[in-house]
Amino acid sequence: MTGVKVTGHAALLAELRAVLGRDAVLTDPDVVEGYRHDMMPLASAGRPLAVVLPATRPDVQRVVRAAGAAGVPIVPRGAGSGLSGAANAIDGCLVLSTARMRSILEIDTDNRLAVVEPGVINRDLRTAVEKHGLFYPPDPSSYDWCTIGGNLATNAGGLCCVKYGVTTDSVLGLEVVLADGELLRTGRRTMKGVAGYDLTSLFVGSEGTLGVITRATLALRPLPQAPATLVATFAATEAAASAVSRIVREGMVPSLLEIMDAVSIDAVERHLNTELGAAAGSAALLLAQSDVGGDAGRAEIETLEQVCTDLGADFTYSTTDLAEGRMLLAARRAVLPALELLGRGLTDDVCVPRTRIGELISGCAAIADRAGLTVAVVGHAGDGNMHPTIVYDPDSPAQEEAARVAFDEILALGLSLGGTITGEHGVGRIKQDWLAKELGPVGLRTHRVVKRALDPENLFNPGSMFSMD
């Protein structure tokens, strides 16, 4: 770092403190440490020049203009719950946290939409709209603490997607601060609209590489009925996978359809003492819900149950009891925490055609054997988005290396099955090479052309998702 740059950086920090206030520009290394990483253990993370906490759109514009003038890159950051390193700091950057922009600005019950700032916690939005009988579907596992801004940047998914789609399906419009500091408004407040390019969808999922989202207009749905829940266990993985295929082919659309493999079941059973008693020793478990309510909901669950039985389930149990349903869902959500008790969990994220789930699970078992590590497969069976999770000892360099190799082998397996290298976690700083493989040279070049057009100086999150060289 040259003397000139240090001077430039000092001037930048002074300017930011003058604009935002001293307490909104963090440089204490101990404090900054908490803003360097997201939740992906394998991604690199640099040392930021500072963390800034703008509270308003004009403040975001000022930060972007000042950083642009100083040639200091910006890494936008929500809560840091990401699983790809996309929010990880790079050396000398400004981490722009949206933590102080957390107002729910409007809930329009008549038109079923909400306008929010990016730092709003997913759960807070869910709770606020539920009071009006409304529903914001996207429910990533981290919904207790992740932000809407992070959800938008990663186009987050969750358990709801099989019926309600991913984040982008709930977004009507955005406000984004562009690289030149100007405020772009995309989309609209109406349900339909084709005025101009769909820039809203371009920014959703762009992982902070194209601008800073400062506001979002979100479509809400009617609050679903209390769910009926089904659990089914299978002595053979392929039978469970066949049941998923049959459910898809026959056109059933449950509100949730999750799969756990034997390793996942075992981890939950042994380490969390969760009530999956009858599942112990099973090769696979399917968990489904219907939120249609009433007789129709019960009928939907019964049909799902019949499919599972027909395809060879050795045990099924269905319930409309909410506490039981929650308990079964808690077991599914406990897979990753249970695995963390065995070592560090490295969660992969591939999405395959729904007919290929069985092959993905058996392929992961083979990868686990070769690696000499535990790989548990759990995932959103209804949309084919699977999360094979590799468990390793972070203090063993050999195991960490084996985990990295297994991680890549799972991506190659996903691609070979006609899938994608990321269903919902994103590319970030961990899958850039794989993105290039999936996109191919024309796709990668098109990404660079779009990035260069909107961010010519590579100000936003440089090096994440793809490199510009």
Place this chain on the structure above:
Amino acid sequence: MTGVKVTGHAALLAELRAVLGRDAVLTDPDVVEGYRHDMMPLASAGRPLAVVLPATRPDVQRVVRAAGAAGVPIVPRGAGSGLSGAANAIDGCLVLSTARMRSILEIDTDNRLAVVEPGVINRDLRTAVEKHGLFYPPDPSSYDWCTIGGNLATNAGGLCCVKYGVTTDSVLGLEVVLADGELLRTGRRTMKGVAGYDLTSLFVGSEGTLGVITRATLALRPLPQAPATLVATFAATEAAASAVSRIVREGMVPSLLEIMDAVSIDAVERHLNTELGAAAGSAALLLAQSDVGGDAGRAEIETLEQVCTDLGADFTYSTTDLAEGRMLLAARRAVLPALELLGRGLTDDVCVPRTRIGELISGCAAIADRAGLTVAVVGHAGDGNMHPTIVYDPDSPAQEEAARVAFDEILALGLSLGGTITGEHGVGRIKQDWLAKELGPVGLRTHRVVKRALDPENLFNPGSMFSMD
């Protein structure tokens, strides 16, 4: 036109004939005439150099490369059913028709998706997938003859949107020939995926300004149940609008929810002899369907009927009889043909928040009074997408001018109600100035930056949607 250009054009035509075959390069003025316009009467249309009919992706690439080298712009064209002039020829261009690329390449029933070429007729795809118990939702009024490629280029909607969304909601991936002739693949075959920018959504609705779509992977849904149908008439427009607001607020999602104003009802009654007897003289009519099927479907229709009665409907009728349902729907679809019997119909397309439909209808009545013309309002009430249709005598310059003024006043009204200047028909060659107003300077600049990045020589559909100056 200079001598040099004529030589260049002759050479281009010779090259195209050599590549595509003589019968795939049309220059006979009488034949070419049929490819100059879409269905928007007010949009300008130039005289193309030729119409080309490539049959394969490599042929599209060759056309794009040859036209690019010759500096001859390309206007991509589906069936010409558009309502914004976006497929209209410009002087000296190549009209690239997708009429010979009409194969349904694959229907994957297990994964519920189809892969199609752009020239496939919407109805042909619907029929083909129905045989497998599957459903392709987008249903623009022209579905009998419009193409999937045109639907993709305009992000077409239809009656289905209130429940099933617009075209972009059914698209998983595209293949697009870019301005340099390279083939870009976007998206994927899986239900979820966040690998890279959402370029699929960027191309959908880009009205042929960014590339030529040569293939699409489309998500299919389970075939819905036979619909139950409700018709309700109101003595006051505001009562019908209030019923729509109540339906939205209470979270009901019918599979269809259409509104007709008094002028529309009258036109259908008097000129098509359609069986809307009880509706004659009503201020407004709501038409709703439920495709849930069985008891649940009947219950949904009954609830909708109750809302209409509570809000002041003076007549309601519901039926599960399919023939009756089809007849009622035919009356709705007959509005535009019926208006065409009175003069030329100029169909506008605004989308407003669903609480503002009443104000839009009364505002259109005031505009009609000022213009001294008939304006009938019909539209997709469930999503706020309204089609005020101005009827005028095309042989009267004064009436045509009054119609143009009324057209613009309706757009201004839509914007003033918090809406957009186009819900589903697009911008094309008729609403460029209005797009600039809706987007604002930053939005327009961002559109130009994206267009320039992907099409630096302005090869595709130049001057449509927005100008580059």
